[in-house]
């Protein structure tokens with residue numbers, strides 16, 4: 001047989017030869033270079049994750065990634081200007097906006113003037129300036145070894161470091177707005193640290209947008225540190241181009257009595273994986289992570305959670321809603337780990353999917369790993385078509401099928417949106433879902 | 448006018464309606480009675496356009512139009528209304544927004560303008576008051592957690608708002624207490640009109656004391672086996688269905 005399985009894919013080979021070529025040009029002092037080398041070495045050993053690795057069984061990145069586009073560089077001013085002209089569904093929400101173009105923070109198109117108690121540093125320069133926050137926090141939000149984090153760490157070049165002083169209550173949300181502005185495919189690898197002080201209260205928005213028809217790739221890592229009694233709401237909108245690859249890791253480390261809520265809303269990117277690695281390190285934390293994915297065409301969208309209950313008396317709630325049309329594929333993998341010391345843990349995880357087409361696929365894999373005895377934990381997963389009898393009831397009152405479906409689907413995803421505390425953002429997300437549902441009735445659909 | 452001619456219907460290869468023929472004229476209230484399983488609900492679903500049924504033969508004409516060619520929502524817009532024997536609960540869909548969506552959807556199909564929100568609210572409030580439906584029920588999910596009787600009232604509320612010209616009431620009386628039966632019957636009677644017809648399916652003659660029918664039809668084995676005036680209902684109450692079960696061909 002001359003048909004030999006290649007040990008490395010084209011993408012892997014490109015990445016492997018790229019790192020030694022460009023590493024000298026990547027920002028960072030000796031310690032950062034060391035970090036990059038270590039991260040790259042682990043990638044070198046494992047390669048791209050594939051279906052035989054359990055955590056990647058349903059999202060075989062090795063076969064799904066066709067190219068390794070050029071790493072983005074600091075964009076010239078005309079590119080930044082063009083990026084600044086794009087509208088975002090979040091525009092109606094008053095916010096302090098920190099804008100990243102192709103992964104690089106640009107202060108000029110960001111909100112001028114920061115609220116009291118907030119500092120923002122450009123990650124690109126921080127990496128090269130022995131920034132103490134990098135030394136103390138970068139890579140510290142999770143200990144989970146992960147190929148996306150490793151690749152990000154090897155190639156990270158942009159992003160921001162945000163700190164919120166203890167007891168600061170922000171009136172307006174802070175928005176991390178990621179705009180990809182390019183005609184050729186590029187790879188962006190922003191790294192973000194958000195360090196929230198004790199008792200501070202923050203709404204953090206994270207939005208991703210970019211051109212249709214360009215196979216650009218984002219591999220973003222956002223690390224959030226919530227000190228004791230902090231309250232953090234993180235609302236993410238993944239609305240990149242229809243050919244975009246949106247790889248995202250949210251690593252969260254929380255201290256006692258922190259209250260955390262995150263919701264990820266995915267609409268347009270062709271391929272997406274959103275990973276949440278959370279460590280509930282202090283007692284009495286309330287941790288909620290939710291998601292809504294509205295999929296059509298041949299989209300493949302994966303949500304993978306690992307929630308580590310490492311302290312007693314914490315609550316975690318996960319509610320994921322996936323609507324799948326056409327030939328789309330959804331993946332939900334959720335793991336709740338309860339360490340032996342984490343008594344009185346209360347964890348509930350639910351993933352629900354509605355299939356609107358015979359060709360759509362949903363893969364649900366919720367898991368519990370419990371080493372404590374005094375806990376209340378549960379998980380559930382459902383997957384099915386809309387109820388025909390309910391649809392008939394609505395249609396018998398005069399609603400055309402698509403409208404009847406839209407009403408039911410809006411209610412279905414609405415259950416997750418209802419958990420959003422910030423009214424303005426909830427309305428934006430509901431409107432996005434409304435537009436998506438309406439677009440189903442028009443014959444022109446994206447690829 | 449609704450004309451059903453020689454209707455044969457099956458579901459999952461089980462024959463339910465066997466050559467049913469029935470005409471209901473404008474302004475008429477026709478009652479259908481018949482033993483459990485004789486096909487009354489099936490008939491109402493087939494008229495309303497539930498997709499699971501296979502119509503093997505026959506036709507259903509509403510004012511001369513073949514409704515079998517229409518989808519359920521088009522039949523509704525054409526003026527058909529079915530008050531369900533078992534109204535369904537739809538969590539997360541607020542009753543108010545559902546009512547508005549339904550009214551406007553029908554108007555749109557008929558090429559009419561959307562109803563102004565203020566007019567809509569006024570109409571809903573008036574109809575709800577008439578049926579003893581408290582306003583806060585309208586803010587809840589459609590039928591979610593409603594009692595059996597509340598669900599039936601909600602069906603009549605929808606009927607009043609949508610102002611159909613052919614109304615099918617499938618056992619609207621079951622599950623209603625005596626007072627509710629009066630309220631609902633009054634609601635129905637208020638809608639009686641020379642241009643509006645009703646098909647009232649019931650097991651109990653008592654409903655027909657409140658909603659007095661013009662004609663009564665006995666259904667057995669998927670056919671109308673006997674028709675008569677309102678006195679037929681009284682007769683059935685006395686004799687039961689034993690004689691009729693053998694009548695079907």
Ligand SMILES: Nc1ncnc2c1ncn2[C@@H]1O[C@H](COP(=O)(O)OP(=O)(O)OP(=O)(O)O)[C@@H](O)[C@H]1O
Pocket residue numbers: 458459461463481482483484485486487488489490532
């Ligand atoms: N989906 C189905 N599959 C098979 N048989 C069915 C189905 N739906 C109804 N039937 C059968 O069709 C027959 C007629 O049912 P239908 O509900 O129309 O009776 P009905 O006259 O309304 O009875 P009731 O007075 O109890 O309401 C019954 O024997 C029932 O079991």
Ligand SMILES: [Mg+2]
Pocket residue numbers: 487488489532617618
């Ligand atoms: Mg019945």
